[in-house]
Amino acid sequence: MRIYNAEDIEKIISMEDVIRIIENFYLQDSEVDIVIPERMIIGDGDNTSLLMPAYYDNYYGVKLVGVAPGNAAIGEATLHGTYVLSDRKTLKPLAVMDARTITALRTGAIGGLGMKYMAKDDAKIVGVIGTGDQGWSHLQAACAVRPIETALIYNRSEDRLQQYIEKAKVHFPQIEFKKADPKEILEQADIVITTTTSHEPVIPEITQIDLSGKHFAASGAFKPFMQEIPNYILGQADHLYVDTHMAFEESGELIQAKELGFTEDRVLDMEQMIKNGEQDKIKEGKTVFKSVGMGIFDVIAAKLIYEI
Secondary structure, three states: OEEEOHHHHHHHOOHHHHHHHHHHHHHOOOOOOEEOOOOEEEEEOOEEEEEEEEEEOOEEEEEEEEEOHHHHHHOOOOEEEEEEEEEOOOOOEEEEEEHHHHHHHHHHHHHHHHHHHHOOOOOOEEEEEOOOHHHHHHHHHHHHHOOOOEEEEEOOOHHHHHHHHHHHHHHOOOOEEEEOOHHHHHHHOOEEEEOOOOOOOOOOOOOOOOOOOOEEEEOOOOOOOOOOOOHHHHHHOOEEEEOOOOHHHHOHHHHHHHHOOOOHHHOEEHHHHHHOOOHHHHHHOOEEEEOOOOHHHHHHHHHHHHHO
16 A cells, blocks of 8 residues: 655645646546545534545545644644545555645645636736645645736734745745735735635625626635635625535535525536636636535545556
8 A cells, every 4th residue: 555645745746737637527528437425524622523535436535634723823734634545446445645735735726727717817916815735725726827926925823924925935936925914915916815714704895996807716614604705795796606516505605695695506616617618708707716625626636646
């Protein structure tokens, strides 16, 4: 059985690779035998454990992760976990992988795919609220699909904010990185990325700002009582998309959207968005993409890692 730690995975595949394989998954015409059981969520105080199984192609994968929001205060990652990839027919374990890295890559890639199809083609300014793993992977994704020139970064912790910017300058020397507050991000950014577990919107309610042509990518809040995008943005959105319709039951944003009159048939999933052929029209409007994640994306990424 093979073992892949974070460094192994990052050497084997890139963000561009994961965006490509997830896009191909959505575009494929042939029927692939897929089984995606509902994920199990177990709460323990502020902490959450998630068990996410999925069957895809010749593989069976299970991700076990724990999310501990309080870890940020002690300088520890908020997500840890393990991914086990097995042979679908025999159920023999083939590999154990670092789930934190897989989660960051596939979630960033899904967000990047949303940016590719919904953000303006000439989007040059990205704003990132939250500097954890997801904040990093979404920056990678934005740079992979759009000609980013400036990145505005916000985090409540000054130390973590500075560490993020220093790392980013090394990886993306062509981009200007600036510290910014959420108001400045809302005013200036073409793409606004939120990757927090906040219980209250992290974007301020400033109704006089013109949101035309702005794309909001929200991936942090994954429970009904969490919400990153304020109601007034959801209410103004011309287009609201999700990675999976399970988000309607799990995401605070979408629960709020329902109360604002967004029925489930008005909220399209990623596959519908990619295949509807109206991307140019979509990019002109105010778009919100909400991602909560599915086990299928983990096994797609794990398959790529294992087969390289």
